[in-house]
Every structure is written in C-alpha cells, then in structure tokens.
Amino acid sequence: xxxxxxxxxxxxxxxxxxxxxxxxxxxxxxxxxxxxxxxxxxxxxxxxxxxxxxxxxxxxxxxxxxxxxxxxxxxxxxxxxxxxxxxxxxxxxxxxxxxxxxxxxxxxxxxxxxxxxxxxxxxxxxxxxxxxxxxxxxxxxxxxxxxxxxxxxxxxxxxxxxxxxxxxxxxxxxxxxxxxxxxxxxxxxxxxxxxxxxxxxxxxxxxxxxxxxxxxxxxxxxxxxxxxxxxxxxxxxxxxxxxxxxxxxxxxxxxxxxxxxxxxxxxxxxxxxxxxxxxxxxxxxxxxxxxxxxxxxxxxxxxxxxxxxxxxxxxxxxxxxxxxxxx
Numbered sequence: 001x002x003x004x005x006x007x008x009x010x011x012x013x014x015x016x017x018x019x020x021x022x023x024x025x026x027x028x029x030x031x032x033x034x035x036x037x038x039x040x041x042x043x044x045x046x047x048x049x050x051x052x053x054x055x056x057x058x059x060x061x062x063x064x065x066x067x068x069x070x071x072x073x074x075x076x077x078x079x080x081x082x083x084x085x086x087x088x089x090x091x092x093x094x095x096x097x098x099x100x101x102x103x104x105x106x107x108x109x110x111x112x113x114x115x116x117x118x119x120x121x122x123x124x125x126x127x128x129x130x131x132x133x134x135x136x137x138x139x140x141x142x143x144x145x146x147x148x149x150x151x152x153x154x155x156x157x158x159x160x161x162x163x164x165x166x167x168x169x170x171x172x173x174x175x176x177x178x179x180x181x182x183x184x185x186x187x188x189x190x191x192x193x194x195x196x197x198x199x200x201x202x203x204x205x206x207x208x209x210x211x212x213x214x215x216x217x218x219x220x221x222x223x224x225x226x227x228x229x230x231x232x233x234x235x236x237x238x239x240x241x242x243x244x245x246x247x248x249x250x251x252x253x254x255x256x257x258x259x260x261x262x263x264x265x266x267x268x269x270x271x272x273x274x275x276x277x278x279x280x281x282x283x284x285x286x287x288x289x290x291x292x293x294x295x296x297x298x299x300x301x302x303x304x305x306x307x308x309x310x311x312x313x314x315x316x317x318x319x320x321x322x323x324x325x326x327x
Contacts, residue, residue, distance in 0.1 A: 004038060005156060007031045018128045018135045019315050022145045022183035023209055027216075030152070030187050036314035037153050037307070044079060044310070052321040053082035059111035060138070063089045063118040064246075068281065069138045069146070072308040073115055076316055079309075085111065104130040113320045119246060134319035136312075141246070142203070144176040147280045148184040149311040154304040155190075155236055158276050163189035163217065168234035168271065170195045170227050170261050171288055172254075173202040177240045177280055182221060186210035189217030195230035196223065197257050227261055234271040237298075238278045239263045239288045255287065264290040268298070276300045 007028060014029050022030070043050060058077050062070065070086065077084040092103065104127045107114060114131060116124050117138035128135040137145055156162055167185055169178050173196030182202060185192035194202060201223055214221050224230050231237070242258045243251040268275065277289075277299045285291045294301060 004035045005031050005162070007035075014318050017319065018131075019145065019319060020124060020128060020135065020137045021143045022148055022180050022187060023206065023213075025187065027187045027189075027213070030149075030184070033149060033311070033314045033318060034153055034156065036318060037149070037310045040313045040317065041307075041310040044313075049079055049081070050317075051081035052317050053077065053080040053112075056080075056082040056112040056320050057110070058082060058084045058113045058115060058316065058320070059087060059107050060084055061087045061089070061092070061114065061116045061118070062138075063116075063123075064139060066117055066138070068305055068308050069115075069117055072312055073138070073316075076309055076313040080313055080316060080321070082112075082316075082320075100126045101130045103127075104135075105132075108132040113316065136315060136319065139176060141244075142176055142179060142206075143183075144180045144280070145183075146308065146312055146315065147177065148180040149315065150304055150307040151181065151238070151278055151280075152184055152188065153307045153311050154278065154300055155276070157303065157307075158300055159235065163219075164191075165235040166191040166193065166233055167236040167238060168193045168195065168231050169238045170230070170263055170267070171239045171258060172196060172242060172244070173200050173223065175240060175244055177238070178202050179206050181238060182207060182210045183213075186213035186217075186219065186221065189214075189219050191220045191222075193220075193222040193224070193230040193234070195227035195261060196225065197261065198225050200257070227267055228270055231267055231270040234275055236278060237263060237268060237271055237275050240280060241282070241284055242288050258288070262288060262290060263293050265292050268293060278304050281305055 074084040108131045113134045115136040115138045119141050121140040121142040124137050124140055169181055173194045211221055242254045277293055279301045283294055
C-alpha cells in the first residue's frame with residue numbers, strides 16, 4: 001500500500017467544523033482525511049499511542065443501536081488520548097421531550113464534540129446548527145458518511161488508487177449507504193453503478209449534485225434495475241441489508257422485491273476477476289449476500305470494519321484537535 005494518497009495539500013484544513021455528509025466536503029478534504037487515517041493507522045499498528053485529544057471529551061448520542069459505531073468511536077477517542085461518553089435517548093432528557101436545540105446548546109457546554117446516530121437527517125442538522133462544538137454524523141436514514149470514509153480507505157488499501165475504479169452497489173438504492181457511496185465516489189473520481197428495483201432509486205437531489213462532482217473527474221453515475229448490466233467490469237461490489245433499522249415491517253415485501261439482487265457467485269462472475277466485496281455489516285447471509293461471497297476470498301469486510309476506527313480517528317483529530325498529518 002502507498003504511504004499516502006498523492007494530492008496537493010497546501011496546508012489543508014476542513015472548512016466546516018461539522019461532519020454531516022460526504023457531499024459537503026471537497027475532494028481535497030476527503031483525500032486529506034484519508035491521508036490522516038493512513039498515518040493514524042500506522043501509528044496504532046506500530047504500538048504507539050497519540051495524545052492529540054488529551055483531555056477532550058466526545059459525547060455520543062445513540063437513538064439507533066450499534067456495534068461498530070459505538071466501539072470504534074470509544075476506542076478511537078481513547079487511542080487519541082481523550083474520552084467518550086455514551087448517551088442513549090433513554091438516558092437523556094431528549095427522550096422525554098427536551099428540544100433538540102436545547103439539548104445541543106447544553107451538551108456543547110460540557111463536551112468538546114458530539115457524535116449522533118439517529119433517524120431523520122434533519123435532527124443532526126438541527127444539532128449542528130445549535131451546537132458550539134463539532135457534530136459528527138454517526139448515521140441517519142439518509143447518510144452514513146463515516147462508514148463511506150472507511151470504505152474509501154479500504155478500497156485504497158486493496159487497489160492502490162480510487163480514481164478510475166468502478167464500484168457497483170446492489171440493493172436498496174434509497175438508503176443511507178447508497179447515498180453516501182454515490183457522494184464519495186463522485187468526489188474521488190470513481191465510477192459508480194447502482195442496481196436497484198424500480199421504486200427504490202436513490203434520492204434524486206443527491207444524485208444530481210453528485211453528477212456535478214463526477215463531471216469534474218469525467219466519471220459516471222449509472223442507475224438501473226438490471227443487476228447484471230450494472231455489475232459488468234466492477235472493481236468493487238457493495239451491498240447492504242434489504243431492510244434497515246426502522247423498516248422491519250417491510251422485511252417480507254422487501255425480500256420479494258430484492259430476490260434478484262443477492263450478491264452471489266452467479267452475479268459476481270460479471271465483475272472483474274479481482275473485485276473486492278464490501279458490506280458495512282451486520283450482514284444477513286442468504287439474503288442480500290451469499291455465504292460464499294462474504295466469507296470468500298474477495299471479501300474485505302473485516303478490513304472495512306477495522307477501518308471504521310482509523311477513518312473516524314482522522315475525523316476526530318481534525319475536527320476536535322488539529323489538522324496536521326504529523327503528530
């Protein structure tokens with residue numbers, strides 16, 4: 001793996017103090033964060049620890065359950081010398097009717113940053129508007145930017161580049177992973193194709209904005225209901241669960257609607273021979289992906305899961321600490 005992703009830094013800083021969507025970042029800012037993640041991963045693998053966030057506290061609000069998000073943010077803060085506080089909606093007054101605005105203003109007086117994993121994207125936008133400290137989107141129904149930063153890091157580690165590759169997402173196009181992947185691919189010059197049934201297409205506003213970014217690179221965004229057509233010559237294959245949290249009542253119908261969209265050996269024969277498979281996890285083997293694929297030689301899902309830690313540490317460091325790549 002190359003030590004850094006080559007690009008002109010020019011003492012890069014992140015313009016926004018918040019991290020809400022991939023689409024709000026510039027291409028240069030994304031590459032800068034990825035380089036920070038590479039550097040921080042090297043430090044962690046060498047057995048060294050950092051202190052860039054010494055004495056800093058991250059408040060973590062969870063309205064949606066999580067394994068990877070909670071553990072990776074907590075461990076990340078510890079490795080950077082800081083602390084993390086877990087706050088479920090049942091533990092704070094937000095769950096008893098206190099306004100988002102008041103909660104954001106109060107918590108800002110106590111902590112140095114807030115990570116929120118919630119439902120409607122408007123909730124996190126309101127938090128950011130009224131918070132005096134950085135707000136990080138740990139997941140909303142519309143976006144999952146921290147996961148996609150980890151995905152881009154994983155792709156770079158295994159492919160040695162981002163620009164010019166083809167990513168194929170198969171499944172529910174109108175979900176947070178697909179939206180953030182479209183934004184991320186467009187920002188780094190990656191081609192992306194989305195195979196999704198009619199009625200499950202990605203948000204048009206997100207797609208149209210991403211096409212503007214893609215045009216700058218000469219890359220493409222394709223959306224079609226034919227999974228074989230979209231899979232052809234893919235370097236990266238991605239999927240997600242067919243029914244996300246909050247959609248459990250739709251599970252039966254979705255299994256019918258997505259029957260032809262399982263990532264399996266038959267579909268993947270249309271991808272490039274050296275394709276890699278990504279899944280944000282948890283996975284439902286036998287539904288959106290076969291065991292042969294997720295447990296096979298093309299799968300890098302556990303590298304991807306680990307990279308949540310390193311990508312998020314880069315975000316934490318830059319937003320809550322400093323923007324220099326060297327500790």
